[in-house]
Amino acid sequence: MGLLSLGTPLLWQEAKTYAEHVRDHGIEQFLNVYHRVKDRNRDGLFWGDEVEYMLLYLDHEKKNVKVNIRAEEILKTLRDQGHDDVIFQPEYGRYMIEATPGKPFGSSTQDLLKLESNMRKRRELINSMLRPNEFLITLTSFPLLGTSDFIHSEVPLDENADASHSLFIPDNLINMHARFKTLTRNIRERRGEKVAINVPVFRDTNTNVPFVEEIAPHKTYGLEGTNRRLNDHIYLDCMCFGMGCCCLQVTFQACNISEARKLYDALAVLTPIMMALSAASPIHKGYLADTDCRWKIISGSVDDRTDEERGLKDSNYLINKSRYDSIDSFISNDDKFKSKYNDINLVKNEKLYRRMRDNGTLSLFHWIGVDELLASHMAHLFIRDPLVVYKELIDQDDKNSSDHFENIQSTNWQTMRFKPPTANSSIGWRIEFRSMEVQLTDFENAAYALFIVLLTRAILSFNLNLYIPISKVDQNMQRGQVRDAVLKEKFYFRNHLYESKNTIILVKDDDSDEFEEMTIDEIINGKENVEEFPGLIAIVESYLETLSLDVESQCRISKYLCLISGRAKGSVKTMANWTRHFVTTHPLYKHDSKVPSEVIYDFVQKCKEMTENNAFDDNKCNCGC
Template sequence: MGLLSQGSPLGWEETRRYADYIRQHGIIQFLNIYNKVKDRQKDVLKWGDEVEYMLVAMDEEQEKVRLVLNGGEVLETLQNNGEKSNPNHPTLWRPEYGSYMIEGTPGQPYGGTMSEFNTVEKNMGRRRQEASSVLGKSETLCTITSFPRLGCPGFTSPEYKPTPVEEGVSKSLFFPDEAINRHPRFSTLTRNIRHRRGEKVTINVPIFKDKNTASPFVETFPEDDGEAASAALPDHIYMDAMGFGMGNCCLQVTFQACSISEARYLYDQLATMCPIVMALSAASPFYRGYVSDIDCRWGVISASVDDRTREERGLEPLKNSKFRIFKSRYDSIDSYLSGCGEKYNDIELTIDEEIYRQLLEAGIDKLLAQHIAHLFIRDPLSVFEEKINLDDDNESDHFENIQSTNWQTMRFKPPPPNSDIGWRVEFRPMEVQLTDFENAAYVVFIVLLTRVILSYKMNFLIPLSKVDENMKVAQKRNAVLDGKFYFRKDIFKGCNAVVEGAPATPNGLESGDDHEEYTLMTIDEIINGKEGVFQGLIPILNCYLENMEVDVDTRCTILNYLKLIKKRASGQLMTMAKWMRDFVSKHPEYKQDSVITDKINYDLLRKCDHIANGHEHCPDLLGEPVNRGK
């Protein structure tokens, strides 16, 4: 999860005093990196995935499942057994926000050869096996996006009670501070977001109205000091802590491009795919013990780290705050970076004008300058006393302090100082899936798509405002089948920007036929195609594969992955969110009241565990058993 510095964390008031200093030196650090590596070419196409896991304990006697708060100990054991004893160990382990979470990645990035697609699922299986081997007898490793009863009484092992009236980190009514990772970065982020905002974060998720759901659905909170009563909306599930968002799990992929221009091109093209793949990977319909009316975590996590003041949110006139900021710092991107994308930058972009001018004067082009100046309207949130005075020529902590706490759908990543790592982009919207097969399928699909984008010089660009509309649709219940998404009709019609980053049209969208470049499509039409409308991404990927030299095993593996994506898009197979909803609705203890009891949660998670570990097959999720090239 971004920058993990060690040291003595500063509280919000001290952090605020250093904010301008950190921004100033963050820009110097960015410029130093940029000037050293801007002309770097011919980096190898490398990529890697990140899978986040939850540690859970199954109590057979009480038929209850809890989150186990020993992620720190598990992580230390895995690192000692792995990378610390063997630098070439095939897996790496990192901390995540929850003390019940860990993150696993391949030990080395994958390269550009097609045969590497055949090793992704095996590596994920190795990670699951490694982590599972160091867990207790009743404990297991889960790849689920949101724990259904997160924030309900007794959801952790050992059990801790929230401390809303004490001066703790989150002051949550539901989420105990002990469920936060013990690394000081995470508690500091939590506390400083709350202090900067001036109140606790507010998350309201629409409840799914079932036959016996109270209407209106209104909760009372015994320990509330009035804040929850004013913040909670009727017919919504209310949550009040960073852990309800950052405590969810996801699946991410990072790509190293050959050059900065290729990275910018990929960033833009993949940005338009974010809502499509989010809907396709939907896996989080339950929150705080209730059935919600959404299928994805994105809006929840966005609200969970929204540190904007009332002035910045437009609720009060600007007096103490500098900017009106239209989104949380965890949200969709706000501007394209390539020359192809400029004419589609049609949403209002708040930037720090002073930083923007500084970047332009230093030779940064307009599009990249406004991107950085937009990121730097944010304050640093987690500052360590020992990391204030740095060598700007050889360190980038101040830049990363801002960069890594702008959690957007795509992240544009400059090379670290003095490293052999190239320009990278990170694809961030996917929900984690139940099995290694599914996670590998989504990863291979998006990686293969990048290869096709680069090979065929594809153009997925549409106005960014339409991408934002797609993001809203993607999170709705059953969006994969019921939603309509703006998508470009002719993706083989390239852009006419001559110089990367040069202005394409100075005043927003061109007039004429631009509105005819895109139309509303279903996920099925986008992925599988519709005659006379769009050829479909899977048929294009299949065509690409036919023209590549691929060994039989790898081809078989890839085709099985694409078959899963194809069937999820058409509705022949369920998304994880749909399958979980169906499981709960058919459970004998479910009273059609939108409530997920301990028993329902236990049976659901036990079923998930059996499927994930291959003890049970689930044709509704996975289709018929296939040879997966293992």
């Protein structure tokens, strides 16, 4: 979760007076880095993943399961021990831990297979810290979060919710580092009210019509915020419902800035597809939802826009999305990009946009500032206010610091992130793929992460063109979250990914960028007539043929691809579908959308078994390996 500075975070009333200062210096810091490294070339193709974990506590006598707030203590011990090959990081919830490889993987084929074993190592290290009845799980959302009595703690917990005003989750569940509570509080204060998230409920045969949750008044906040809840929806009211979810992210370093921008665009198109393929979160606050993914929840959980910015009151300053949302523009200067693909109206910080365009060097009588696409992207991120301003870090040396830049950058939580190098580091230009839900087993997480890694290689090697209008990517993002989207929805996708030279010469412009609606099965496994559309797996396979992989590696990678292929076809259920099936076929479930805690206990027991067996890594793979 971004940078964790030590210092005194300012309350919103004071923090907001520094907003302009942070933005101005943030862009100054970006410009310094940009001009220093914009021409750097030949950086290594490094990559690395991030997995987020939850710590649970199982009470076998009472048959219940709770989140366990001992994660910070475990994290501290693990860090004190020092482990070279794994980095452990704090996360939003006190029951969460993030782990990444100790150093990024490189471009060699051997490194591809190091991922899963590193993931296992991370899990083993955390597991070695656990006490009886504790269980570490990679689950996207904890199904009972915000229900009554869902926190396990060895000491009595204060119930206050000063920062969030939540009626359901005490602040005590938020990481103790001041950054996290400050984010929570300042989002609420900036917005002028607490956040409100309405998740459509899954309508089952015995679900009340209309479905209206019974909510008991909170001892301090009464029914604050409940006027914004909707019938037939599950009402969630704080940041933890979103930021308390776990995900799987992958970061790539490109050899130079152009390549990073190219990959950013190409992967952006894949973010909704991979989100739907990784769908894993169908239960919230003890109710079955009609959605399968966390995205809208997390987006709503940090939506700090005022009524005016959200267009609820008359204003001339609308902001179309939460700071946690899908990207609004492509940024590559590659010749495949056409300006018509950027068909979303981009809200920009005009002053900083001009600053970036005008700031540059004279070259052959031309003034070279930051180009339009990149300047627009940054000026779009910089419409946001800094949420956490540390008193001690207000004045910085813009030549040697990236703190103000990172402040805004790291609280724009989008489907893709373009990560410029930081001041004083030798790191290259990176991009991050951020839409996937975390999977239950190391095998699955390795499969999903590696699939993206291999796709980046294929995109670069075959010079693939994935562009569709960005508004269509947004529509895909909406479609990708609904129940069983992976099997039921269609997604806009480009139908000619390879650019044949002939097409470019003969067919001008419009005809050469056709897209259509395809199922995820077609996108991943190809159309019946593969000549028409081969599918992403076939493309990855043709890339793999260009490597001389040993048999063992080939076999392992085939297994990963088989899982992705199976999920796309529906022969392997998504975690969301599997969870839903588990609940709706459980004898204690009354088909009224409410998931009893005993059902979740059984569900977690089953998950535990699957985690320990590294499920899906079996011999049933039918790829012929």
